[in-house]
Amino acid sequence: MSESVDAEASVLDRLRGRLEGPNTYGNSLPFWAVFAVVIAGLALYPQLVGVYTVIQTSRYFALAFLALSLSFIWGYAGILSFGQVAFFGVAAYTFGIIGLNFSSATEIMAALVGAILVGTVAAAIVGYFMFYGGVRDTYVTIMTLVIALVLNTFMAQTAGSEWAVGVAQLGGFNGMDIPSLTLGIGQSGFVLERAALYYALLAALVVTYLGLRVLVNSSFGLTMVAIREDEARTRTFGYDVPFVKLVVFTIGGALAAVGGVFYGSWGNYIDPTVFGIAFAALPVVWVSVGGRESLVGALGATVLIERMRTELSSGIGPIGSEWALVIVGGLLLGVILFMPAGVVPTADDLIARLRDRRTERGQSTNTPEEAIE
């Protein structure tokens, strides 16, 4: 009896050991307790609120993949990409194109795989092009932005009927229809929408988050951080820096692609604004505000900022929807100036300092006793 409890405990310990490390915030039992409560709360959420809120929240979850993707490559490997939306959008368009041409449930599942694959391969090609070509730092940032803008310009002029793949019309600025995600075999399938989509996204997000935690705390994660801190030194130690960056960028592209498929099938619609400058700025805002070195910060900031934008779209008092972008931009500016690490790392720092002070005080009351001894 006690043996099995021990074995259970050791499995849990080992699991925690994999999930925790110097590269993540939240390495304590209280964190996991709060984490469990939040997940439980989010699981109950659809029972407590209306369908509209559930549908909106699903959208935030889909966008959160984009935030995870940027936090992973920027926060951990120092690759600032303004173009994660490119892989996001490419995957959404691919999913639509395959999904519209083949409509059975199996084929839509194949479309899901195909779209993520296309987004990932696109990231791998771009990454190879950049990292093996010696493109660095700000130039990576600019190049990724230019790629997104190329796609924006290109997709915007595909309104004509000659721009079609099979039955799927690309539609230019009018956008393209996208089928809903469907799980199943043959013609009969279970369509993921409303609450079902919400739960699928929540599960996918939790799994992705935990997976990324394991990854960034593994030896590969340590290499990523080493490259972020000092690329030249990491190279001298014999690490293949371009290869590691390529792998990181490809994983980032895959995460963005997953988000893109979910986002496209969420709205049953995609248009070239996903490649535009305003949309491309959003992931940078979420990740900067939440804290780029904190995956959980990126997640939280995405949901909160997007929620604020939704609320503002109907206007709050004298503040109309047009102020949303001003607030978002101002938030970004303010965080960079006053809280360069972002909210979660700053808060973590604050808690650690408070705890230090308390233990210090504790020790100072102890000293007289020690002196007596």
Place this chain on the structure above:
Amino acid sequence: MIEVAATPLQLSAPSLGALLFQFLNSFGFIILATVGLAIIFGMMGVINLAHGEFILIGVYGTALTYHAGVPLPLAMVAGVVVTTIFGVIVERTVVRHLYDRLLDSMVATWGLALVISQLLLIVFGSSLDSISTPMGSVSYGPFSSSIYRSIFLPIVAVAVLGGLYVLFTRTEFGVKARATIKDPETARAMGVDTDRMYVSTFAIGSALAGLTGALYAPALGSITPNRGSTFLVEAFVAVVVGGPSVIIGTLSASAVLSVFNATGSFFFGTFIGQMLLLLVAIVALRLLPDGITGYVKDWQQRRRAEQ
């Protein structure tokens, strides 16, 4: 823009002329869009992602004064002044904190860009009345080109580069500014007020953005708050392709890019021209990560080493 009246495009004298004017048009545009960004990036290492919005402030300053009844040349001066003042305020409040944080400076100025363009939309509505382009146009064969865009602006662009060259190499201010950028501590030890040099350099960059805005205010057609990104993309691409040397870099990159842009636009339409420009930039970045001038510098050093 060049109006094409006849569809068949043979390489006759008029069509070659039209191609040349298209090239000049694009050349002037890229230089003027780039030069302010290039100064701020090349001299201070700060990437100002709000550069397009700085230009837009120049456009708005000019257009609003012009619509208030002021003659166009004076309205343009107003546009430059407004943008310069705005630039100094931004430098003192935001950019000053970001001199050694390159990526942060990009992110912060992007936030600034969102705020500016959205505020312009809120305050001035979705568009301002356009200003008609001065100086008329020349017709030849089936084509006609705007004198202002294809002749006047390219000349101004080259003159601006020449003026900057003189400013930064022949004047005391220029020497001090370059010393500050190269080695701030030594410059300070030599009695240079480095803080003032940073403000002045940023102010020059902003003034140039304002000048670009003022000059293009009557050449844009409709004036809308989202036009900033048109300028920003070309400026970005040219800075990156040009490399670290500000003046030669801007000149050479603008020449190369506008050849592709003009040829593409002329034969296949403006969309292909734009795409070609961006694709050339991507390929150029892959082949020459330090830009044209970085490559030339490398090559010179290698040759010197061989000798």
